Amino acid sequence: MKLKLIYPKWKKLPGQTTFNLPPHGPVVFAATLPEYVDISFTDENVEELDFDEECDIVAISMMLTTQVKRGWAIADEYRRRGKTVMFGGISTMLHAEETLQHADSIFLGESEGRMEAVMEDFKKHQLKKVYNYMGKQPPIELVGPARRDLYKRELYNHKGVQMVDLFHASRGCRFSCYPCAVSYLGGRCFRPRPIDKAIEDMAGIDNNRLFIVDNSLAQNKQWEMDLFREMIPLKKKWISHTIEDDPEVLDLAAQAGAWYVYQAVYDTSDYIKERVKRYHDYGIGVEGTILFGLDNQTEDDILRLIDFLLKIDLDLAEFTILAPFPHTKAYDDLMRQGRIFDKDWDHYNAGQVVYYPKNMTPERLQELYDYAWKAFYQDETQEEKMFKLFTQVMLREMEDGTYRPRNRKLANKSFGKDVDRSKSHFNEK
Amino acid sequence: MKVPERYYDEIFNFAGQWDMPSCCGLKIIHKQDINYIIVTELYQDNPGTSVTYAAESLYKQICEAKNLTDGKNIYIECNPDTNSKLSFYDEEYFEVTFEEGQEPKYRQLEKSEIQNILE
Numbered sequence: 001m002k003l004k005l006i007y008p009k010w011k012k013l014p015g016q017t018t019f020n021l022p023p024h025g026p027v028v029f030a031a032t033l034p035e036y037v038d039i040s041f042t043d044e045n046v047e048e049l050d051f052d053e054e055c056d057i058v059a060i061s062m063m064l065t066t067q068v069k070r071g072w073a074i075a076d077e078y079r080r081r082g083k084t085v086m087f088g089g090i091s092t093m094l095h096a097e098e099t100l101q102h103a104d105s106i107f108l109g110e111s112e113g114r115m116e117a118v119m120e121d122f123k124k125h126q127l128k129k130v131y132n133y134m135g136k137q138p139p140i141e142l143v144g145p146a147r148r149d150l151y152k153r154e155l156y157n158h159k160g161v162q163m164v165d166l167f168h169a170s171r172g173c174r175f176s177c178y179p180c181a182v183s184y185l186g187g188r189c190f191r192p193r194p195i196d197k198a199i200e201d202m203a204g205i206d207n208n209r210l211f212i213v214d215n216s217l218a219q220n221k222q223w224e225m226d227l228f229r230e231m232i233p234l235k236k237k238w239i240s241h242t243i244e245d246d247p248e249v250l251d252l253a254a255q256a257g258a259w260y261v262y263q264a265v266y267d268t269s270d271y272i273k274e275r276v277k278r279y280h281d282y283g284i285g286v287e288g289t290i291l292f293g294l295d296n297q298t299e300d301d302i303l304r305l306i307d308f309l310l311k312i313d314l315d316l317a318e319f320t321i322l323a324p325f326p327h328t329k330a331y332d333d334l335m336r337q338g339r340i341f342d343k344d345w346d347h348y349n350a351g352q353v354v355y356y357p358k359n360m361t362p363e364r365l366q367e368l369y370d371y372a373w374k375a376f377y378q379d380e381t382q383e384e385k386m387f388k389l390f391t392q393v394m395l396r397e398m399e400d401g402t403y404r405p406r407n408r409k410l411a412n413k414s415f416g417k418d419v420d421r422s423k424s425h426f427n428e429k
Numbered sequence: 430m431k432v433p434e435r436y437y438d439e440i441f442n443f444a445g446q447w448d449m450p451s452c453c454g455l456k457i458i459h460k461q462d463i464n465y466i467i468v469t470e471l472y473q474d475n476p477g478t479s480v481t482y483a484a485e486s487l488y489k490q491i492c493e494a495k496n497l498t499d500g501k502n503i504y505i506e507c508n509p510d511t512n513s514k515l516s517f518y519d520e521e522y523f524e525v526t527f528e529e530g531q532e533p534k535y536r537q538l539e540k541s542e543i544q545n546i547l548e
Contacts, residue, residue, distance in 0.1 A: 332481035
């Protein structure tokens with residue numbers, strides 16, 4: 001049986017670096033399919049989709065809200081051609097009712113241990129309209145190594161440099177953060193993978209650089225430390241979200257190859273400044289993530305925050321505008337107050353204002369967001385700052401004997417396309 | 430972000446979106462022939478759908494479980510104070526009304542209005 005697995009494209013934000021990382025969700029899903037299923041994978045962000053390619057069933061995997069409309073359009077075209085289309089992934093779960101209008105079947109929840117039965121249903125022409133496993137998480141031990149063999153590796157390469165691979169060591173989240181839907185999607189209970197399984201998966205990745213995509217590793221200190229300890233011999237270098245603010249944990253993280261972390265910067269306190277410094281003391285870089293548009297922010301707060309960022313020695317900064325995704329408290333609050341004015345899911349890209357902010361106009365918030373990007377990268381571009389971080393990791397890899405020189409055959413390629421040397425890698429506004 | 434128990438008399442278990450096991454705080458006050466149904470979001474202790482997202486479905490499940498006649502009810506959503514440093518978790522009450530085929534309508538209650546109901 002041939003299954004066409006598709007990861008729909010989405011419009012990238014103007015003004016930001018367009019790096020395409022190998023997507024995680026589709027290959028984690030692929031690992032749960034029975035062995036007899038022959039999978040052909042297309043990531044539309046790096047290659048054209050061929051609707052004429054033969055297949056028995058189409059599976060569309062969606063992670064972002066900005067992917068859903070494209071996913072639905074792809075499904076409509078396949079169904080017009082008489083193909084059976086199934087949807088899964090976290091955006092399918094967030095937009096399930098709407099997605100159902102474009103699908104023969106939707107799968108809600110985590111697919112480990114469940115796809116054998118789904119494929120049997122398909123073979124018997126008894127595919128259900130909805131496979132509803134919301135809130136019924138399978139044992140975390142069932143999560144096996146992702147099917148990264150499905151990637152066309154040369155497409156995730158920029159001028160000869162291989163992009164990081166995504167990896168997850170846990171699911172679920174015990175925090176209920178205001179703009180986040182993860183606890184709804186993966187459960188409010190932190191579910192760490194058994195260390196040996198996670199290490200086996202990680203060791204099998206043909207890449208020395210990873211992005212550990214878990215929401216927060218700082219949810220179970222002992223597990224976090226055990227994980228880092230076991231990672232040390234692998235000599236991988238990695239990016240992650242927040243790490244526990246504890247000298248012992250930070251030391252282990254550094255030994256385990258922590259390259260840089262994403263750290264939320266939400267105020268101008270000494271705590272944030274010292275937190276950034278503590279990461280740096282252990283040789284770990286910091287990319288600040290800054291969310292604009294919360295009800296407790298005024299224009300002055302945002303301007304002060306931007307000034308503060310320039311003084312705290314961040315390696316990179318990423319600015320976003322609050323996007324009220326369904327099943328978040330942000331959505332509930334703004335919806336109750338009638339403040340959401342734009343329900344076009346293509347605009348839920350965290351770079352566009354879709355609601356009325358409390359303390360300023362939507363236009364002013366948009367201006368401040370644009371200003372933040374420009375101000376932070378005024379003296380040194382994003383690409384230059386990234387190059388500095390890249391140099392750091394190269395030096396560490398050289399010390400470890402794990403450095404792989406860039407692939408010269410792909411030096412003139414960027415994500416499968418010829419490099420246009422006349423242009424910067426950045427989108428122009 | 431534990432929700433203080435003073436906000437509710439009981440935990441009400443309900444079927445959330447896609448039948449997800451969900452729960453909320455529930456307080457029902459009978460006053461002058463009106464049932465004031467106050468549902469409280471429990472955040473981290475609610476494994477499923479929020480009370481706001483569940484909306485009319487939750488209201489109907491409560492009416493059925495508690496044998497409340499529609500028409501004599503005033504349905505109120507409570508955003509409890511969780512002693513969070515973040516202002517989004519401050520106490521707020523909303524009266525919610527449902528009309529067929531339309532989004533629910535919300536009216537934020539003044540402090541005095543909710544005090545009158547709770548007294």
